[in-house]
Structure formats: C-alpha cells, structure tokens
Amino acid sequence: MAQRNSSAHHDIPTLEKARTGIAGLDQISGGGLPKGRTTIVCGGPGCGKTMLGLEFLVRGATQFNEPGVLVAFEETPEEMARNVASLGFDLKDLAERKKLSLDFVYVEPSEIQETGEYDLEGLFIRLQHAVDSVGAKRVMLDTLEALFSGFSNPGILRAEIRRLFRWLKEKGLTSMVTAEKGEGTLTRHGLEEYVSDCVILLDHRITEQISTRRMRIVKYRGTKHGADEYPFLIDEHGMSLLPVTSMELQHKVSNQRVPTGVPDLDNMLERKGYFRGSSVLMTGAAGCGKTILAASFAEAACKRGERCLFIGFEESMDQITRNMKSVGINFEPWIKKGLLIHRAWRPTQYGMEMHLLRIHQLIEKYEPSNVIIDPITNLITASTEKDVHSMLMRLMDFLKEKGVTSVFTSLSNVGEIAESEVGISSLIDTWVLLRYTELFGKRHRGLFVLKARGMAHSTQLREMLITSQGIKLGPAAALLAYRDREREPQLDHQAALPKSVRSKGNRRTAALTRRSSRGAR
Amino acid sequence: MKKNSQEPAACADNHFQLRLYVAGQTPKSVAALSNLRRICATHLDGRYRIEVIDLMKNPQLAQGDQILAIPTLVRNLPKPIRKIIGDLSDTERVLIGLDLRGLQVSKANKNAGA
Numbered sequence: 001m002a003q004r005n006s007s008a009h010h011d012i013p014t015l016e017k018a019r020t021g022i023a024g025l026d027q028i029s030g031g032g033l034p035k036g037r038t039t040i041v042c043g044g045p046g047c048g049k050t051m052l053g054l055e056f057l058v059r060g061a062t063q064f065n066e067p068g069v070l071v072a073f074e075e076t077p078e079e080m081a082r083n084v085a086s087l088g089f090d091l092k093d094l095a096e097r098k099k100l101s102l103d104f105v106y107v108e109p110s111e112i113q114e115t116g117e118y119d120l121e122g123l124f125i126r127l128q129h130a131v132d133s134v135g136a137k138r139v140m141l142d143t144l145e146a147l148f149s150g151f152s153n154p155g156i157l158r159a160e161i162r163r164l165f166r167w168l169k170e171k172g173l174t175s176m177v178t179a180e181k182g183e184g185t186l187t188r189h190g191l192e193e194y195v196s197d198c199v200i201l202l203d204h205r206i207t208e209q210i211s212t213r214r215m216r217i218v219k220y221r222g223t224k225h226g227a228d229e230y231p232f233l234i235d236e237h238g239m240s241l242l243p244v245t246s247m248e249l250q251h252k253v254s255n256q257r258v259p260t261g262v263p264d265l266d267n268m269l270e271r272k273g274y275f276r277g278s279s280v281l282m283t284g285a286a287g288c289g290k291t292i293l294a295a296s297f298a299e300a301a302c303k304r305g306e307r308c309l310f311i312g313f314e315e316s317m318d319q320i321t322r323n324m325k326s327v328g329i330n331f332e333p334w335i336k337k338g339l340l341i342h343r344a345w346r347p348t349q350y351g352m353e354m355h356l357l358r359i360h361q362l363i364e365k366y367e368p369s370n371v372i373i374d375p376i377t378n379l380i381t382a383s384t385e386k387d388v389h390s391m392l393m394r395l396m397d398f399l400k401e402k403g404v405t406s407v408f409t410s411l412s413n414v415g416e417i418a419e420s421e422v423g424i425s426s427l428i429d430t431w432v433l434l435r436y437t438e439l440f441g442k443r444h445r446g447l448f449v450l451k452a453r454g455m456a457h458s459t460q461l462r463e464m465l466i467t468s469q470g471i472k473l474g475p476a477a478a479l480l481a482y483r484d485r486e487r488e489p490q491l492d493h494q495a496a497l498p499k500s501v502r503s504k505g506n507r508r509t510a511a512l513t514r515r516s517s518r519g520a521r
Numbered sequence: 522m523k524k525n526s527q528e529p530a531a532c533a534d535n536h537f538q539l540r541l542y543v544a545g546q547t548p549k550s551v552a553a554l555s556n557l558r559r560i561c562a563t564h565l566d567g568r569y570r571i572e573v574i575d576l577m578k579n580p581q582l583a584q585g586d587q588i589l590a591i592p593t594l595v596r597n598l599p600k601p602i603r604k605i606i607g608d609l610s611d612t613e614r615v616l617i618g619l620d621l622r623g624l625q626v627s628k629a630n631k632n633a634g635a
Contacts, residue, residue, distance in 0.1 A: 106587045111603065113618030116552075116610035121544040121591035122576060122583050129580035151590070151606075 015222045018066070018138070018174040021059030022052070023364075024241030028226035029198075029217060036172040038165055038195045042179045042187045043202030048213055048234055049178040051087075052202065053140040054080065055238050056176050058089045061099035066137035066174070069101045069130040073146035077102035087238045101130040107150030114152055120160040124167060131173065139168060139175040145189050165194045186218065197221050203229070212351040215241055231353030235361075242357055242394070253277060258304075258370075258405055261296030264473030265432070268449055268458035274430050275454060276369075277403040279396050281424070283410040284434030288445050289466055290409040291315075293432065294372045295324045295331075296471055297407050301370040302334035309368040311359060312344035313378040320344075328469045341366050347378040352391040355379065359395060363402065371399060375409040376424075389424060396427045429453040434464065447473060537561070537569035537619070538598035544591045545577045549608045553592035556609035564621050594618075 017032035026032050033039045033056070041049045057068035070091075072080055080102075081091040094100035103126055130136065144161065151157050168175045177195065179187035186192045192199055199218040204211060214229040232241040257272035266273045274280055280297075282290045291314075301308040312320060320342065321331045334340035343362060350358065363371065373395075379388045392408070399406045408428075425431065431450040436443050445464040449457045463474030541557055543550035554573060561569045576583050576591070586595050590606035596619055605618035616622045 103584060105589060107589065112590075113603070113605045113614055114607050115605055115614040115618065116607035117549050118590040118592060118607040119549070120589050121547075122542065122588035122593065125544060125576045125580045125591075126583045126588075129583070147589075 017223075018060070019064055020056050021063045022055055022239050022241060024230065024232070025215070025239075028230055028241070029220060030223050030225055033174060033176070034197045034220070034223070035174050036169065037197040038168050038175040038177055039198040039200060040177050040179055040187065040192055040195050041200045041202065042181050042192070044181050044204065047202040047204040048232070048239065049202055050075070050080070050142050051084070051234055051239060052200075053142050053176045053178055054084050054089065054091075055087075057100060057138055057140050058084070058091070058094065059238075060138045060174075061094055067099050067101075067134040068138035068140065069103070069127065069134065069136045071103050071105055071127065071130070071139070071141045073105050073107065073141070073143055075142075076104045087234075087236060089238070098134050101134045101136065103127075103130050105146075107146055109150050109152070112150065118156065120147075120157075120164070123160075124164070127167075131171065137172075137174060139173045141175065141177045143178040143180065144191065145179050145187070148189050161191070162194050192219075207351065212353045214353075231351075231357065233354060233357040237361070240357060240361065242353065242360060252403070254403060259300050260293075261298070261300035262293065262471045262473065264462070264471070265293075265447070268460070268462070268473070269430070269452055270455045270457065272455075274405060276405050277400060278405060278429035278453070279399065279427060280405070280407045280430045280432065281410060281428040282407065282432045282434065283412045285436060286411060288434040288436060289464060289471065290411070290434060291320070291374050292324070292327055292329070292466060292471060293434070294374055294407045294409050295320070295327075295329050298340060298370065298372055299329045299331070299334070301405075302337075302339040305339070306369040307339050307341065307366060308334075308370040308372065309362055309366055310340060310342045310372045310374070311362070312342065312374050313347045314344075314375060316344050317342040326468065327466055327471070341368065352379065352387045356391050356395055360398065363399070363404065369404060371404050371406045373406070373408050375411050377411040392424050393427060396424070425451075430457075435461075437461075437463075535568055536598060537565055537596065538572075539569060540572045540574060540586070540595045540597060542574050542576060542583070542586065542588045542591060542593045542595070545575065547591075550592050552608040552610065553594070556612075556615070557594060560609065560612055560615055560619075564616065596620075 016035040017030070018035040019026050019032040020029075041052055043049050054070070057070055060066040060068050070077065070080070075083070077091065077095075084091060091100060091102065095102050105123070105126070127139070131139070144164075147157060147161070148154075165177075177191065179189070179191045181201070182188035182190070186199060186201065196219070198220045201216045201218050203214045203216070205214065206212075213232050213234070215232050216229045217225045217227065230241050232239055254276040256276040257270075257274065258276050259266050259273040260269065282293050284290050295310075298308045298310055310320075315323070317335070321335070324331055331340055331342070335342060341362070345358075347355070359371075359373075376388070376392060379391070396406065428451070430452045433448055433450045435446045435448075437446045438444070445466070446461050447464040448459070448461040451457075460476045462476060465472045465474055539557070539561070541554060543553065554571075557571060561571065574582055576588065582588075586593075588595075592606070592608060594605040594609060594615075596603040596605075599620075603618055603620065605615055609615050613622075
C-alpha cells in the first residue's frame with residue numbers, strides 16, 4: 001500500500017481525475033479519467049468497450065457517489081442489464097435507487113425521412129433530462145456512432161456531435177463515448193477529432209488460439225500515463241487490468257529472514273534462510289526434488305502462521321498433497337486452516353496475460369506472504385519464451401512490491417542452466433540449483449546455492465537426501481565417494497566398487513551384469 | 522396525447538394524427554409548424570389533427586417517440602408510424618414521408634386529364 005501512495009506523488013495535481021474503480025486502470029492513468037471531460041473508448045467488436053463504460057458508470061455510482069447516465073444506441077437497457085448481471089452489476093436496482101439513468105436511443109433510418117434543416121436538440125434534451133433526474137456526474141454514450149447510420153446529412157451530424165462534446169464539457173460531466181475502430185483510424189467516423197482529452201484503445205487478439213484483451217491509453221492530455229498495452233480480463237468481478245511495466249524499482253526491502261523449510265539449507269544461507277520479500281528460483285532436472293524443496297518452504301511458512309499461495313502448473317492439489325506426505329510434508333491441516341491456498345491449472349488454459357492476471361487476483365484476494373509457482377517452465381508450452389520472460393518479470397516486480405516472498409521452480413536439463421533461467425536470473429535474489437551427480441553407478445542429488453544476494457552463502461555442493469522427514473543435506477559432494485564406499489557395500493551398486501570387494505562369486509557377478517545391461521537398454 | 526381517446530376509432534382509416542416535436546420557438550420549429558399547416562391544409566382537407574409538443578417544457582416526452590432530431594414530425598396514424606425530421610421545407614419529401622405522394626400524383630394526373 002505504501003508503494004501505491006508514493007506513486008501518487010507523480011501525478012500532475014492540476015488535472016482533476018475521476019476514478020474508475022477498475023483495478024489497474026486508475027494506476028496506468030495516474031488516478032482515473034479526466035474529470036469533467038470526455039474520454040473516447042475505441043476498439044473492434046467484442047473488445048469490451050461497453051463493459052468498460054458500464055463498469056465506469058456502475059463503480060462511479062456505487063463507490064464514488066457519482067450517479068451516471070447511460071445512453072445506449074445499440075442495445076436496450078434490458079439487454080445491457082442482462083449482459084452485466086453476470087458481473088454482479090444490477091442496473092435495474094441502481095436505476096430504481098436513482099443512481100443511474102438508462103435511456104435507449106433507437107435510430108431506425110428506414111423510418112425517418114429528412115426534409116430541410118434540423119438539429120439533434122432532442123438528444124440534448126433527453127440527456128439533460130436524464131442528468132437532472134439522477135444528478136449525474138458521469139455519462140456514457142454507447143455507441144454514438146450509431147447516429148451515423150440514422151442520419152444522412154453528415155454536415156449536420158458532425159456539427160451536432162461537436163456541439164455535444166462541448167456541451168458535455170460545459171456541464172462538467174465525466175463522459176465516456178464508445179466508438180468502433182476504423183481502418184487506419186482510431187474510430188470509424190473520426191470522433192477522436194472532436195475529443196482530445198483522453199483516448200483509450202481496446203484490442204482483442206488471438207495468438208495461437210489463446211485470446212488476450214489489451215488496453216492502451218493512446219492519448220491523455222495533460223497527464224503522465226502508462227503508454228504500453230496492458231492486458232485485461234473480464235470475469236465475474238468485472239474488468240481488471242495489469243499495469244505491468246509501470247512498476248518502478250522502488251520496492252522497500254526487508255532485512256527479515258524467512259526459513260527455507262530445510263534447516264540444512266538455512267545453514268547454507270547464514271543460518272537464517274531467504275530474505276523476506278525476495279524471489280527464489282529453484283532449478284534442476286526432472287525428479288531432483290524441486291517441488292519438495294518448494295513444498296518444504298510452504299509448510300514452514302504455514303507453521304509460522306503465514307499464508308502461502310501455491311500455484312501448480314503440473315499437479316493437482318490432491319496429487320501434490322498425497323505425494324508430499326511421503327516425504328513427511330502434510331498439507332491437509334494447512335489447507336483446512338486456510339493458510340495454504342493451492343490452485344492448479346493448465347499452462348495452456350490461458351495466454352500469458354491471463355495467467356498473470358489470475359495470479360494477481362489470487363494474491364489480491366488472499367494476500368499471502370508467500371507464493372510458490374511450480375514450475376514456471378511449463379508456461380513456455382503455452383507461449384513464447386519472450387512472453388514468459390516478460391510475464392515473470394512483471395510478476396516478480398509485483399510480488400516484490402507487495403513484499404511477498406516468492407519461490408519459483410524451473411525445469412532444466414541435467415547440470416545445465418537453461419536459457420529461460422538466464423533471462424530471469426537478474427530478477428532472482430536467491431538461486432538454488434539442484435543437480436544429479438553420478439558417482440560409482442549411483443545417482444546423487446546435489447544442491448548448491450548459485451547465488452544469494454545480500455548474504456554470505458555457502459558455495460558448497462551438498463548432497464540432497466529426500467527422507468520421510470523431509471529434505472536433509474549431506475556433506476559436500478566431494479566426500480560422497482568415500483562415504484559410499486564405506487557405508488553401502490551391500491546395495492546394488494557394487495558394480496561400482498573396487499575389484500577386490502566385487503569378486504564374491506560368479507553367480508553374483510553374472511546377475512550384476514544382467515542387471516546393468518538391462519539398465520543400459 | 523390525452524386527446525387520442527376522444528378520437529372516434531372508426532375514422533382512423535384516413536384520419537391523420539400528427540405530432541410535431543419542437544424545442545422552444547426556434548426558427549426551424551416555427552418554420553416546421555407553418556410548413557406543416559400549409560401542407561395539411563392543401564393535401565389533407567380537414568382529415569388531420571396536429572399536436573405540437575415543446576420538449577423544452579416536457580423533456581420527458583422525448584423518450585417515448587424516440588426523438589433525437591428537432592423538429593421531428595411523427596405520423597402516429599394511420600399506421601405504421603412515420604417520422605419526418607427537419608423544417609418540412611421540402612414539400613415533396615414531406616408528402617413522401619407522410620405517404621401522401623400517391624394521392625398527390627393521382628390528383629395531378631386527374632387535373633392533367635381534365
């Protein structure tokens with residue numbers, strides 16, 4: 001919250017803004033839409049123009065005590081009410097409570113004959129009447145361009161639209177006008193010529209069969225605003241938008257430490273663990289224990305009474321709960337207590353932006369102190385590497401801003417540091433690398449801390465043992481060979497032992513040879 | 522509007538019920554009303570009734586007839602509803618809009634024949 005307030009310092013105080021209440025939009029616009037002025041919202045069909053306008057009105061009426069007027073040219077208020085009922089907006093109720101005035105303007109060119117001079121005073125009178133009836137501060141016209149099909153005299157129409165925009169401004173109404181996107185122009189009929197205060201462009205794109213909605217503030221006179229394209233989502237809470245790259249590197253850092261959930265690993269990190277609010281990356285090949293390491297952290301967080309959000313792209317909640325039990329980590333009580341929130345969905349289920357938005361929403365909803373994402377590499381299956389990087393970057397920024405300690409797991413090839421990790425490594429504070437070491441015919445899990453910003457960490461490669469009581473770290477790997485020779489001669493890796501120990505009879509040797517050749521196949 | 526009920530339903534057949542929407546005494550509104558009166562007197566021969574609605578005084582009435590343009594003439598009867606916008610200065614188009622064009626032409630033809 002502190003960070004949010006500080007970002008408000010950058011606003012230019014001279015221009016008054018009307019908050020939309022739409023998550024993210026107020027951030028990228030530096031506080032909302034220009035108060036008492038008109039904003040044009042343009043975009044192709046189905047990109048969410050009407051939704052944006054309605055939410056602007058409804059939130060204005062319900063959250064900011066600014067009643068509104070909706071003038072609909074294309075849909076009847078009944079249709080609109082039905083459309084937004086799924087978002088929890090009750091237009092009828094708002095209209096009955098005099099918070100909203102709904103007027104449906106029906107233009108049917110076939111019914112109208114034009115003879116001589118006219119103007120659109122009727123529209124002005126209706127607007128004025130609607131504004132007066134609820135004491136409106138906000139107006140939405142959806143979509144004004146329907147007029148162009150209703151009246152054949154473009155000269156009159158343009159003059160009247162110009163007059164309408166002037167009128168809205170004179171009345172000090174914060175207005176939103178929707179318009180269809182034209183070819184090569186922002187709006188089909190060039191409405192942007194009349195309104196120069198604020199223009200918002202919405203877009204709905206399908207990339208690799210996954211759709212993403214985006215918003216861009218094309219123009220916002222007299223104010224600093226985010227100029228990028230911001231993905232947005234329309235779901236049961238209405239519209240939400242990710243102000244993705246607007247974050248500045250200003251997050252406050254904590255000196256507090258949080259245990260890793262593995263005491264031996266804590267010891268490697270100055271005996272204290274990770275920094276609170278830092279981001280931790282765990283990479284390694286398949287099956288080397290990344291999820292267990294992450295789960296250990298989650299369990300430790302829950303034991304401290306902190307909330308932890310666990311997002312899985314691989315395993316369902318039941319599966320992970322069952323699997324973790326085998327290593328002595330029991331999620332069930334924490335899930336019941338509400339401390340552990342596990343959500344799993346397929347990486348291919350959404351586009352990158354949707355993933356990000358969904359994660360954002362979960363974080364806003366549950367306000368966890370810790371977040372685990374397991375594994376981030378799966379996201380690449382759903383998108384390009386570049387998109388994944390930018391998404392992760394934004395996510396990490398967001399988590400840091402919130403002071404959330406985050407753990408990401410990432411799959412890499414044996415002993416390799418994957419490209420994808422290099423891309424985000426600069427954002428990572430602590431990087432734990434898991435790898436296999438093959439010694440005398442046995443696969444050993446090794447763990448080392450590749451980097452740990454701001455602390456004197458151990459540089460040893462340790463053996464990682466997964467026991468029924470969780471993860472334990474053995475001595476440095478260089479010692480493993482000696483230890484193995486002494487400790488486990490009775491197990492099946494005798495083939496790796498020195499000749500003198502190995503020769504215990506032909507039958508046994510033959511069995512070993514068979515086994516190893518089977519293994520080789 | 523209240524006067525509607527007083528009209529005998531039987532004569533609805535060729536009786537014109539016209540409503541002219543204006544917004545104050547603007548030149549366009551004044552022109553529209555005088556043009557309308559002239560056209561009706563010429564072509565409708567007493568089979569009409571004109572109701573003038575000033576939206577400045579009754580703004581709530583704009584919604585019912587879906588009025589945007591001023592002046593707007595609405596032909597409520599005979600059905601179907603027709604709308605003519607503008608100051609009604611183009612008599613030909615007004616006649617087309619009111620569906621009186623056919624009558625006009627046949628009359629003119631009769632005159633020409635005689």
